[in-house]
Amino acid sequence: MPLEYPSKISLARLPTPLQPLDRLTEKHSTPHGGPRLWVKRDDLTESGMSGNKLRKLEFIAGAARERGCDTLITCGGIQSNHCRTTALVGAKLGLRVQLILRGEHSGAADGNLLVDQLAGASCAFYPPREYFSRQAELFDYWRDFYEQRGHRALCIPTGASDGLGIWGYISGTEELLSDCKAAGFEPEQIICATGSGGTQAGLTLGCHLVGAETRVTGFAVCDSAEYFYDKVREDVADWASSYSGGFDPAALDISVNADYIGPGYAIAEEPVYRTIAEVANLEGVLLDPVYTGKAFHGLLQELHRGQYRHCENLVFVHTGGHFGLFPHREHFGFLQ
Incomplete structure (x- = not known):
């Protein structure tokens, strides 16, 4: 049954592209095997208003x-x-x-x-x-x-990030899975940075509502895994109270990785900055040190640990944030 969306004002340039990251896939392939990496370019939702x-x-x-x-x-x-x-x-x-x-x-x-x-x-x-x-x-x-x-x-x-806002990524999930289907696959994993929980809540709920077997994992950039388990369920409960009274948030499979937060919110260490430089150099994609850089760095570390060796395709949702890159310019001294 098609979802009945509330009223919205169209502001984003949709659909955003789904692109393979083949140079990064090749570089970070391991003896364990692993997935082909893709990126959903939600950093391109608009120019100034860009991002999730x-x-x-x-x-x-x-x-x-x-x-x-x-x-x-x-x-x-x-x-x-x-x-x-x-x-x-x-x-x-x-x-x-x-x-x-x-x-x-x-x-x-x-x-x-x-x-x-x-x-x-x-x-x-x-x-x-x-x-x-x-x-x-x-x-x-x-x-x-x-x-x-x-x-x-x-x-x-x-x-x-509340019951109204997560409609954005219920819709985004339908778009992303349609993109993947057109490319000939259904992703086993969707990865995103999670900082306020709403994007992860929308993606997780969206996959559940359309019956996809795809697992959504949020890489936390602050707080704890327990906080985000609760926050995702809180946002979904808020959604259900207004739009689907019979839905039980406990039915959701919520996955959070909080191992790569580093020293704290908006504080990154050199390996994250090096990952940002590597992704820009190999794929022409800009990440930021607060959200996407931390999450993508964590993703690469998990790849090398063999975490996703049974996956064929993994999609990273690029949630934007490139304006936040520039106040961190002093941390890229290793480029000189």
Whole structure:
């Protein structure tokens, strides 16, 4: 039975390409065997609004239009891809955007923050401890701030990861599996970076709903595997409460690898930067140190451990983030 999707505003350039990574496949083949590597280029959903968040924000924007909202409020780190995409979506649709940003800022803006400012978003900065301890209060404050001035605001959680946002990757799953079918295979594994959980939730639920035997594994870039098991089920439960009351999130096969987080969120070590350089050099694909670089580095390590030796095809979902590469420029000194 076809899925009944909620209203959305088409913003992304879809479908994004599915491309083989044959030079990387050849280089990282092992005596254990292993899969042919593919990449779903969701870094190409659009130019400035690029990345996985745009698929989610199409449905968020649809809800904003239906509810008569003229303002979007969301949160994230100073280099948040989600905040940057929300800022550009708001600019395109003529909506005000208020960003609640984690971290203290001084000096010239760079990367995603520069794009936030170019797009006209209002940015409020909070030290990490206050950001986390008062997040709900901060959303209430800014929603009331705009309502007192005659505006109606829609609050968007971190990464647009909730029951509405995960529609973006339920749809994305159907697109990805259709791409694979056209290329002559069904992937045994789909890999993605997982930071707020919504993309993994949408992919996992999407595979389940269409009856695919494909397993989705999220490579965590923060928190713990247990956190993401709970977060994926929480997002799916939120989805089910509004769109499919009879669905049991416990039916999902949730797979998380939290072995490659490194020192912490948005902090990478030299092997990750070397992986980023290798992928750019061999395939012309740009990864970032916060999400995709860590996840792809973890994927390569698992390949060499023989983790995927029984797979014929593995698809890495490139969730974007190339603007976040540039503030890390000093870590690529080994290229000189």
